[in-house]
Amino acid sequence: MVVSVQIAPPEFDPLFGALADHTRRDIVRRAISAEEGVLELASHYPMSFAAVQKHVAVLERAGLISKQRVGRRSVVRTNLEALLVARRLLDQYEELWRARIDRMNELIAETDGAIDTVETKESKR
Amino acid sequence: MVVSVQIAPPEFDPLFGALADHTRRDIVRRAISAEEGVLELASHYPMSFAAVQKHVAVLERAGLISKQRVGRRSVVRTNLEALLVARRLLDQYEELWRARIDRMNELIAETDGAIDTVETKESKR
DNA sequence: CACTGATACAACCATATGGTTGTATCAGAG
DNA sequence: CTCTGATACAACCATATGGTTGTATCAGTG
Numbered sequence: 001m002v003v004s005v006q007i008a009p010p011e012f013d014p015l016f017g018a019l020a021d022h023t024r025r026d027i028v029r030r031a032i033s034a035e036e037g038v039l040e041l042a043s044h045y046p047m048s049f050a051a052v053q054k055h056v057a058v059l060e061r062a063g064l065i066s067k068q069r070v071g072r073r074s075v076v077r078t079n080l081e082a083l084l085v086a087r088r089l090l091d092q093y094e095e096l097w098r099a100r101i102d103r104m105n106e107l108i109a110e111t112d113g114a115i116d117t118v119e120t121k122e123s124k125r
Numbered sequence: 126m127v128v129s130v131q132i133a134p135p136e137f138d139p140l141f142g143a144l145a146d147h148t149r150r151d152i153v154r155r156a157i158s159a160e161e162g163v164l165e166l167a168s169h170y171p172m173s174f175a176a177v178q179k180h181v182a183v184l185e186r187a188g189l190i191s192k193q194r195v196g197r198r199s200v201v202r203t204n205l206e207a208l209l210v211a212r213r214l215l216d217q218y219e220e221l222w223r224a225r226i227d228r229m230n231e232l233i234a235e236t237d238g239a240i241d242t243v244e245t246k247e248s249k250r
Numbered sequence: 251c252a253c254t255g256a257t258a259c260a261a262c263c264a265t266a267t268g269g270t271t272g273t274a275t276c277a278g279a280g
Numbered sequence: 281c282t283c284t285g286a287t288a289c290a291a292c293c294a295t296a297t298g299g300t301t302g303t304a305t306c307a308g309t310g
Binding site: 020021025032078084096099 | 141203205216225
């Protein structure tokens with residue numbers, strides 16, 4: 001049975017787009033274990049506070065992080081679910097790959113014990 | 126023991142960047158199971174041949190696909206390894222997440238059966 | 251060789267992206 | 281209320297990106 005997969009709808013664009021920048025990936029990593037405000041986050045990178053703020057906004061739009069007001073700071077924390085969504089897509093690709101290998105093996109097995117495949121082809125002309 | 130992970134080096138930028146476009150993701154998907162030339166690929170999308178060609182080039186630079194000359198066509202085929210590289214990074218994030226949960230549970234367990242943590246703190250002043 | 255299918259690549263354009271600085275808002279501390 | 285730490289957001293700039301059209305190369309076919 002084929003696993004007809006729904007792939008590549010545009011919803012994934014912002015998700016992978018957000019992950020396509022090393023600063024943003026590092027923010028995601030930090031926000032997994034730490035509980036830092038935007039200002040604290042910004043201190044780790046060689047760019048302005050506003051730039052980091054924009055990266056955080058991109059990540060937030062992609063659903064990869066969410067901000068929560070804690071006192072005067074807004075704490076950034078990573079959203080596991082979004083990471084899993086991305087991973088699942090890659091898993092599906094891998095699954096497709098395996099399926100293709102399986103199909104190829106089947107073909108080889110068939111052709112292997114049945115030379116009449118060729119005969120059929122030849123009897124056609 | 127902490128699993129000090131090396132994350133977010135810039136090498137991943139083109140990889141995720143390539144995946145951040147639905148047309149390109151669809152090309153990757155198609156190139157997993159089919160063996161199409163660039164022209165055949167292009168026929169699936171509502172854009173010029175040259176545009177698809179550029180997408181293919183982006184994917185190639187990211188290592189996600191490779192082209193192989195077959196007769197006059199250049200057949201596009203997906204590179205599983207690159208997909209796995211991307212997936213492994215997401216796996217590491219997930220691992221970090223689990224590690225954090227574990228640490229939190231440990232903390233809770235400690236605080237739970239040991240009120241002397243507070244006592245120590247108070248005996249300090 | 252001439253022809254043509256398939257690809258490659260350059261030039262160009264509009265918009266998106268990643269960075270900057272400057273100003274405005276918002277929530278606690280005094 | 282005032283002051284200030286922390287954040288938000290607008291305006292701007294340079295470069296990257298995704299698309300176009302046009303031209304050049306490259307490999308088989310007749």
